[in-house]
Amino acid sequence: MRPGRYLPVTAASVMAVLLSGAIAVPAHAATIQITIEKMEFAPAEVSARVGDTIEWINKDVLAHTATARNGDFDVTTPPKKTVTSVLKKAGTVEYYCRYHPNMKAVLRIEP
Amino acid sequence: MFVRLSTALAALSLLGSAALAQGAKPTDPQIAHIAYTAGVIDIAAAKQAISKASNKDVKAFAQDMVRDHEAVNKQALDLVKKLKVTPEDNDTSKALSKQASEKLAELAKLKGADYDKAYVANEVAYHKTVNGALETQLIPSASNPELKGLLQTGLKLFQGHQQHAEHVAAELK
Numbered sequence: 117m118r119p120g121r122y123l124p125v126t127a128a129s130v131m132a133v134l135l136s137g138a139i140a141v142p143a144h145a146a147t148i149q150i151t152i153e154k155m156e157f158a159p160a161e162v163s164a165r166v167g168d169t170i171e172w173i174n175k176d177v178l179a180h181t182a183t184a185r186n187g188d189f190d191v192t193t194p195p196k197k198t199v200t201s202v203l204k205k206a207g208t209v210e211y212y213c214r215y216h217p218n219m220k221a222v223l224r225i226e227p
Numbered sequence: 228m229f230v231r232l233s234t235a236l237a238a239l240s241l242l243g244s245a246a247l248a249q250g251a252k253p254t255d256p257q258i259a260h261i262a263y264t265a266g267v268i269d270i271a272a273a274k275q276a277i278s279k280a281s282n283k284d285v286k287a288f289a290q291d292m293v294r295d296h297e298a299v300n301k302q303a304l305d306l307v308k309k310l311k312v313t314p315e316d317n318d319t320s321k322a323l324s325k326q327a328s329e330k331l332a333e334l335a336k337l338k339g340a341d342y343d344k345a346y347v348a349n350e351v352a353y354h355k356t357v358n359g360a361l362e363t364q365l366i367p368s369a370s371n372p373e374l375k376g377l378l379q380t381g382l383k384l385f386q387g388h389q390q391h392a393e394h395v396a397a398e399l400k
Contacts, residue, residue: 155383177298178384195298215291216387217394 147200149173150221152180152193157211157221165226166206173198181214182221190214252368256315259307259374261365262381264320265357266296266303268327269388272353275331276346285343288395292350292388299381306377340399347396354389358382 145167151158153175164170174180174193182191182201188209193199206227213219253261269292276289307314330349337345361382369375 154380155387177302178295213387215295215391216384217390218383218387 145169147171150182152176152182152213152219155216155219157182157219160221161224162222163224163226164203166203168203168225169200170203170223171198171200179215180219182211183214184223185210185212253317253319253365254315255310255369255371255374256312257317257319258365258369258378259303259312260314260316260320261323261360262378263300263303263314264323265360266300268323269350269353270296270300271327271331272334272346272349275334279334279338280343280346281339282343282399284395284398285347288347288350288391291391295384295388299384303377306373310371310373312371312374344396344399347392347399350392351389351396354385354392358385358389361385 144165146164147169148162148164149171150162151173155176155178162170170182170191172182172191172193174195174197177195179195180193182189182193184190186207186209188205188207189201189203189211191199191201203223203225206225209223209225211221211223273289273292273296277286277293280286280289334342334345334349361378366375366378366382369378
């Protein structure tokens with residue numbers, strides 16, 4: 117009896133959250149981890165959406181950057197630190213480390 | 228160009244002949260010493276560049292070299308301590324150090340843009356040489372898997388620095 121009574125309310129509030137979320141930021145905004153270890157970005161290819169947060173986890177004793185070739189982002193990750201950034205623009209973005217240009221990876225950012 | 232090439236070749240042949248002269252592949256304590264020495268050499272060159280370079284990209288590159296090589300050499304020292312390996316001086320390390328101090332003296336005589344160009348050109352050549360030694364000699368000879376792993380990461384680091392140096396060199400032209 118009780119669960120039945122509360123169900124419509126719960127459903128409505130979920131709808132409200134979804135709707136308001138859809139207007140402000142994508143409702144499915146996710147946090148995606150990209151690890152930097154032994155001079156490599158892993159995974160080397162990641163799919164994400166605009167509004168998602170990337171957690172750049174640097175496990176190396178070296179400072180790195182995640183620098184978009186098209187200039188869309190440039191994140192510096194100090195040694196043994198995690199840095200977050202939010203994806204703002206859609207596109208297939210190749211990025212690299214400015215300090216070690218042999219470190220390369222790809223982010224596919226959907227709208 | 229001639230200077231750059233001949234420097235690289237000279238260093239490479241020193242690396243090759245010194246190890247070959249011993250008639251055997253280098254041991255882990257020797258490999259650790261060579262790798263550590265290679266880092267120390269680049270730090271010394273970078274410190275000279277930080278005080279002498281006039282171009283800001285060259286200066287920034289030199290600062291990157293100090294930061295990276297100090298970090299990796301610390302990691303290397305931690306590893307040899309853990310493995311209870313005592314780095315052992317050897318002919319290859321000696322040859323590398325001797326050649327590097329000659330190069331430092333040569334660079335010390337240059338000024339301004341001439342110095343900047345010569346430093347960066349030598350960085351390209353030096354990293355190329357060390358990469359060759361790591362790939363063909365040090366990594367294949369290393370027997371401890373953790374030491375081998377650190378050298379493999381070191382190779383990627385040196386390759387990254389080489390590309391970075393090539394980029395800076397291209398910008399100077």
